[in-house]
Amino acid sequence: MEYKRPSSLKPTPSGFCPGCMHSLATKLIADVIEELGQQENCVHVAPVGCATLNLAYWKGDIIGAAHGRAPAVATGFKRTNPDRLVFAYQGDGDCAAIGLAEIMGAANRGENFTVIFFNNQTYGMTGGQMAPTTLIGQKTTTTRYGRDPLTTGYPLKMCELLATLEAPAFISRYALNTPKGCMEARKAIKKGFTLQMENKGFSFIELLGNCPTNWGLTPLQTMEYMDTNTIPYFVPGVYKDKYAEVK
């Protein structure tokens, strides 16, 4: 396999922090788009948050959405243009807090597009406040002594939540801190896009990522942190697969 810049990304340096897995996730998506030959047909609905930076790197058609509203924007676009490959990329604040209604609505209608959910348990762009997915005890700028479930509740498990719905076709979660996790994530993104191109409905792929800057850890330490803290709570795996091959 040749390691190169996917053709859907501009030859500009990434604005993501060193060691941030947003760039990894972006690259995986762009790589799949290239493999499927969808560079020109693809429409990327960009969120608000760190992933807004994607507006500057992506070569294809992009729509910038308001915070949390990417699934609604994608609904409007895809419904009027069923032939385009549409995906929304959302962070955890975007998808699991302010945009909870939009993601639930789109998933429940079984909208025929793909949501890539990047979960790094923090509001990175605004400086590291508590996210809906912040782990119990995790320190953030709004939970200085660690997240306390008595006052802030528990980290929201989006895959598990969405898997209760009838309509979605494919829901799964992967951790990007190992090559294996990345390879599986890439496969899942390809599966989600392929299902969409076959008009098989809504797919949701959660990518567990890091935030070295706001976690206050080195990139290497974040990977260990994910192994010991994130992954045991947000268990990777396939939560719903309507079109799984019968074994």
Next chain:
Amino acid sequence: MAKQLVKGNEAIAEAAVRAGCRFFAGYPITPQNEIPEYLSWRLPEVGGVFVQGESEVASVNMVYGAAASGCRAMTSSSGPGISLKSEGISYLAGTQLPAVIVNISRGGPGLGSIQPAQQDYLQATKAMGHGGFHVMVFAPATLQEAVDLTYDAWEYAERDRNPVLILMDGCLGSIMEQVEFPPMKEPDRKGTHAWDLNLKEGEKRNGRLLTPYFPEALLEIKNKSHKMMIEKWQRNDVKVEEFMVDDAEYVVVAYGISARVAKEAILRLREEGENVGMIRPITLSPFPKQSFRNLNYDQVKGIIDVELAIPAQMHDDIALEVLGRAPIYEYCRSGGLLFDDEGIYAAVKKIIDGGAK
């Protein structure tokens, strides 16, 4: 084409379909429910898409997505729902996407009442959302006017790459009247606009970026061009009805249902020999400033702002043009209570007779 008897909300819905609107997303709220109800079956008939959104917020953002593909798209609501949509309307203006928003207005603030009112004038004309942008606001007074303004709304929205608001009170939304619908416009506009993410047949180009986010210097340039656009509206796009103002000593200012009721009162006052006229803004934004500048203030003894809003909301716009050259009186009701021609007649008569403050 023969005239048809239709309800106000349905007249707007059918006019939208005739204008080439092929996407609607909305959320139930009284008194505009006939718009989504009608479009839920009508749009699929013409190959369009209807989505009942999970919220007002989601609905306006669906319109944002549909507009990004060059599709003529619309959403409708009433006061409380329009507040929720204001985020999306600001984003439409920020990203420069055309769309039509309908507000069938009711009593406010808060949940207010479900009865007709004109209490969203300031929201509509000054701040449809954060960030200091303006939209054109059409305020029909008859259902034929509602049809014609809705039919033309996308021409302005697409010319300006800016949302257009149709502000009509719940009274006009609910009444039935004879209208003549214009012919069906060709809805297939793929690839014909600068914001359209679809390609024309055989076209090759780089990806397009539709963004609500701008670097500082670019944003200032964009805002300057927005300002120029608003100034152009004032020069070219004002729609106003001046009714018996030439010899008027008293000028009623009213729009929408208020203007209709006021007209009856004015005709009666005229029969009694009183020189009363009316300025009826059809575009609330751009406001018909020139109509006030044209008045002969040696002749005009009073301006009477007639609105279904307390405190009166149009008053300041009138005062900015009248500049103290004539006293401005108000006759207003609010909260969902209407006035009748008798009430307006009595109020104007009292002002003429010098009994009003």
